[in-house]
Amino acid sequence: MLAVAERDPCKEMLAIGGKSEPALTPLQPLSIVAEGFNSAHRAMDRIIIRELQRLLGNPGVLSTAEDLLLYEYDGSVEEARPDAIAFPRHKQDVVDIVNLANRHEVPIVGRGAGTGLSGGALARRGGIVLAFSRMNHVLEMDAKNQRAVVEPGVVNLDLSRAAEKHGLYYAPDPSSQKSCTIGGNVAENAGGPHTLAYGVTSNHVTGLELVMPDGKVVRVGGRHMETPGYDLTGLVIGSEGTFALVTEITVRLLRLPEDVRTLLAIYDSLEDCTDSVVDITARGITPAACEMLDGCTLRAVEDYVHAGFPLDSAAVLLIEVEGVREAAEAQALEITEVCKLHNAREVRRARDSRERALLWKGRKEAFGAIGRVSPSYYVLDGVIPRTKLTVTLQRIEEVSRHHGLVIGNIFHAGDGNLHPLILFDQRDPNQFARARAAGEDIMRFCVEMGGTLTGEHGVGMEKNELMPLMFSEADLDLMRKIRAAFNPLGRLNPDKVLPLGKGCGETRLQPFPLSASGNA
């Protein structure tokens, strides 16, 4: 446990880093770090830029060095510079841009708000980034059937706001929901705190309109919950923009719950906190959300948001139950009892919507809060079976000590989806390399526990070389062929999701079978 008095994780990080540095062997970063991403990058032909401008008008294209710099990043630690940014206004623009890219044989990468956490929207091989921010219309609100049809650039929270007057909302709620787009959510199969009860993006999207890499327009799924034939909608969701560009999305909307109870359980020990989570699940209670923040994270958050997280606690659980009044109340009582049984120091209830909003602000702006106290952070997204929470947190602490980096923990405890935050300074190449290595250690452990590399952030260009941890060469080969069935020339979002070539990555990593036992 970190000393409570010292509340600045940034200072803690530097202190630990300084202390343990001599003991560290210099670690080789993953190959994706060492190699320049943009080796294929070249100044894009002025002709292509001019053609794009002719298609979209001058304001529809960005190509100066300063502008491109802004599109070199997303929410991850990756970077890659595109050659041009194109802002389509409608499907036909998208088709035209794709055709143009094909004529000139340059890559195309779709981008929503750029809040992704695995480099999915970065132009790893340069080329044209198709930014969907101008395709941001809710095309249809079909309240009586609880459906909406939207363009990909619609912001997640804006959709729920548009649905609110009908008593409806869009359930998947990534922490970035104030800025992330439905198109980006579809690409990543985004989750969020409330997916514990309601599922992820794929559980809420019924149909898509696609522009294929050859410029053809294809519709998959529809407004109904089922269409005869292969579930192409389910396959395309989460394909991280490597199959097709999505130009229209049909979503299912849910009825706003009658009652919501938000609880904050406060613990003096991390283990009591994780035990509570396991026990809540074991008793058959399914909260709408069950989020955990450890001491390091909650202190950074409290300094920034003033959500009321006690600074001297070891961990807090933010639990929400909802439904009809009777169900919410009964569950809130039962959860309070379980938390107290596991030595919660206190279980608070949000008294009104203002208090509730404040607690959630503390959770949803946690990454931002960490950003204030550490020059850089690397957020992971591994998933483990819930029952392995305690042992995994112990392992993360070991990794933190071994690499001499502070690791904060904030995660969707209810579904075992961890978000360890590794604090480091990206300007220091040695720290960056250590952060990568620590991340790899943690992800490897998650897989060994019978879990997975990523629960909601995607593989992108951050974890693609780690895929052999979970998948055999045969699995990956099949996935390559499936991608080729959509995207035969690899022009759409190249070098993402799957390992590049048959490199060192695949020979040094042993895949775990689907049956990988939880007691490994």
Next chain:
Amino acid sequence: MSQVASLTSRLVDLIAADRVLTDSASLAAFEIDGRRPSAALLPDSVSEIADILRFASAERLAVIPTGGRTNLGIGMPPRQYDLALDLSLMNRILAYEPQDLTVGVEPGVRYAALDRSLHEKGQFLPLVPAHAERATLGGMVAAGVDTPLRYGHGTARDYLLGIEFVTGEGVVSKSGGRVVKNVTGYDLHKLLIGSLGTLGVITRLNFRTFPLPPQQRMFVTSFADPAAAFVFCRAIMRSPLHPRLVEVIDPRTSSLFAASGADFLDRDSWFVIVEAAGQEAVLERHGRDLATMAREANAADIAALDEPRRAALFSCFCELSSIVLHTAPVATIFRIGGLPSEMPALLAQARQLAERHALDCAILIRALSVVYIALLPSAGSYALADLIACSSELMSLCVGSGSSPMIEHCPLELKHALSIWPPAGSEHDISARLKLVFDPQGVLSPGRFRGGI
């Protein structure tokens, strides 16, 4: 040596002779749409399945995987059918972690057997099939079966976490995992749901399980006409209630159910049946609110069922097809994905159509998402030509109105006259390319799927 004998002699190199069936009595059980395979194989390991598929692929032998054989009628007649791959020996529960609410099973595990194991730990899987004692999890997923608990829990797509399968070329592969949240790699397991064995042979399935509710209560509301029933359904959708089951049945279906154990149903009414689960206070709340909404919708009556009646009616929902086919062996059963607002018009048109062809029409609407329409000869008169003509018109009507139809059950003669699938759409190219990736030689269940796949 005859062709079959030579085939058998090569098969016993791959799998023990006592698990290769070639006698006609055994093979009759594997008949699909009038076609019998040359042999039925009962592999007991993934590697045997891989060996068999490699052999079949090299020899261009068509293979159809089977489980409990409760849904073999779904799909078009196979273009070719050499080997039945009976997976019933692959029937082990591989990993059940009650505390994590996950379970991993082999494809041949019967639903009822799994349900008994889950019950011991106070859990269940909401994908409740027809013929629960026979239906296997692999077969259910491959056939894309529906469940009466769809309103509250969705379908397999919502709780299938991962799949291991063997491709047409005999390559063992997998997708997903065994944790409840996972976006690592492409979601191939979603593709396999409802793929009728055309993409791969499923060898393992991982599911999320659910805690059994403390109690459940089923409320039956009767209406004089469908319009009132739909008013009630819309009120349920707009209410804060969270039922786990919402089914609507017409008078013809109620009389079929009444003859099959649910004898308390009045044969002249439309019924909306709602089941809620949870603590007593939650059930009482559902009871109160449903009663108010039912009154406002001019319901004739609302009642909560006792447990034996609840179980009887629940079983009728599961066994809809067999109940229809028991009464009318020559019948067509449509499964139509639709939106609530489209349903009244669709039902009115379907009933008119049936009447014009002198057929009866029995309707069940599931979770306000799927409409089952059974067309059956009225008063036992046998009218195949009418049935085919009416089915064809209903298919066109659905396609024209934008709903998503398929025929789940019909006489074989109908399949010779029209497709059970709607015409392929703009997505067909992708589907055909995916089929080639999974099964380059086209040996897996050829010709049974939409678009001739």
